[in-house]
Amino acid sequence: MARKKIALIGAGNIGGTLAHLAALKGLGDIVLFDVVEGVPQGKALDLSQCGPVEGFDANIKGSNDYADIAGADVIIVTAGVARKPGMSRDDLLGINLKVMKAVGEGIAANAPDAFVICITNPLDAMVWALREFSGLPHNKVVGMAGVLDSARFSHFLADEFGVSVKDVNTFVLGGHGDTMVPVLEYSTVSGIPVSDLIEMGFSTKEKVDEIIKRTRGGGGEIVALLKTGSAYYAPATSGIAMAEAYLYDQKRILPAAAHLTGQYGIDDLYVGVPVVIGANGVEKVVEVKLSDEAKGNLQVSVDAVKELLVACKGIDGTL
Numbered sequence: 066m067a068r069k070k071i072a073l074i075g076a077g078n079i080g081g082t083l084a085h086l087a088a089l090k091g092l093g094d095i096v097l098f099d100v101v102e103g104v105p106q107g108k109a110l111d112l113s114q115c116g117p118v119e120g121f122d123a124n125i126k127g128s129n130d131y132a133d134i135a136g137a138d139v140i141i142v143t144a145g146v147a148r149k150p151g152m153s154r155d156d157l158l159g160i161n162l163k164v165m166k167a168v169g170e171g172i173a174a175n176a177p178d179a180f181v182i183c184i185t186n187p188l189d190a191m192v193w194a195l196r197e198f199s200g201l202p203h204n205k206v207v208g209m210a211g212v213l214d215s216a217r218f219s220h221f222l223a224d225e226f227g228v229s230v231k232d233v234n235t236f237v238l239g240g241h242g243d244t245m246v247p248v249l250e251y252s253t254v255s256g257i258p259v260s261d262l263i264e265m266g267f268s269t270k271e272k273v274d275e276i277i278k279r280t281r282g283g284g285g286e287i288v289a290l291l292k293t294g295s296a297y298y299a300p301a302t303s304g305i306a307m308a309e310a311y312l313y314d315q316k317r318i319l320p321a322a323a324h325l326t327g328q329y330g331i332d333d334l335y336v337g338v339p340v341v342i343g344a345n346g347v348e349k350v351v352e353v354k355l356s357d358e359a360k361g362n363l364q365v366s367v368d369a370v371k372e373l374l375v376a377c378k379g380i381d382g383t384l
């Protein structure tokens with residue numbers, strides 16, 4: 066069987082970490098693409114030199130030429146500008162929209178059969194724009210945010226409950242950012258709903274509410290600490306989990322920004338929902354029952370995404 070090819074568009078903090086993880090996990094050969102000359106080549110060389118120590122033999126190439134992504138099986142897009150302290154995800158909109166245009170055209174021309182995972186912020190708008198610019202089928206273009214948001218939620222809950230994070234399974238919906246919707250009804254520890262754990266005295270409703278707030282601001286908390294950029298280890302790990310679900314046809318149910326066609330009452334928008342990811346990309350949108358409160362919160366999130374799309378259309382007349 067031929068080796069798989071993983072193309073990473075953007076060789077910054079997340080791109081470099083993605084390449085490292087993909088090599089360590091033996092996902093396939095790797096192309097690191099960036100517009101900055103030297104950076105992808107330098108990172109590719111450095112990463113290649115991990116091979117003899119780690120025992121991996123992936124071919125890792127740095128490039129400034131889209132022709133090098135030809136035939137990629139998976140493309141993970143982190144190209145753009147990351148948040149600086151005081152900057153909202155939406156401030157990034159204008160700059161990153163132009164980047165998505167260039168990336169979408171590069172993908173369409175060189176790797177139209179790839180499964181594309183977008184990570185660039187503001188996520189729910191950028192994944193939509195990338196799909197529009199690339200013209201790929203909707204099931205092959207997906208956004209990564211929910212896996213990260215639920216990982217943050219799970220980490221905080223495991224800490225609070227004093228249990229292994231391995232047993233915590235959390236569920237988030239909606240847009241990435243302040244409007245994300247953590248759904249407690251579907252968040253469990255070894256199958257035990259969080260609400261039952263509160264009743265059993267593992268924590269209090271107030272503390273869990275505080276954790277939900279912290280999860281929503283999880284990205285900003287790290288930006289404020291780092292001061293020079295945003296989170297990258299957990300975002301890269303989350304992107305790789307989605308790539309593996311596709312490459313190995315795992316049919317995992319993961320929260321992802323997916324194109325909706327009426328599910329949850331939402332039409333023609335990319336919004337974070339649980340989806341089945343397998344060899345056909347996004348194979349199914351999982352439509353769970355929601356409480357009125359969760360429905361209301363989801364609507365707030367959807368309205369925020371819609372506003373961003375209006376802004377995108379204002380900036381780029383072709384959208």
Ligand code: TXD
Pocket residue numbers: 074075076077078079080098099100101104143144145146147148157161164167168183184185186187188209210213241284294295296297300
């Ligand atoms: O959950 C999520 N979706 C996210 C998203 C979690 C964390 C960070 N998230 C966003 O990912 C963040 O707000 C940024 O928009 C992206 C990438 O974050 P990263 O930390 O990797 O940013 P860097 O280190 O600045 O890297 C961006 C790279 C950098 O090397 C630029 O030179 C390159 O993108 N870049 C481009 N590459 C290709 N093509 C074009 N046009 C281009 N423009 C810049």
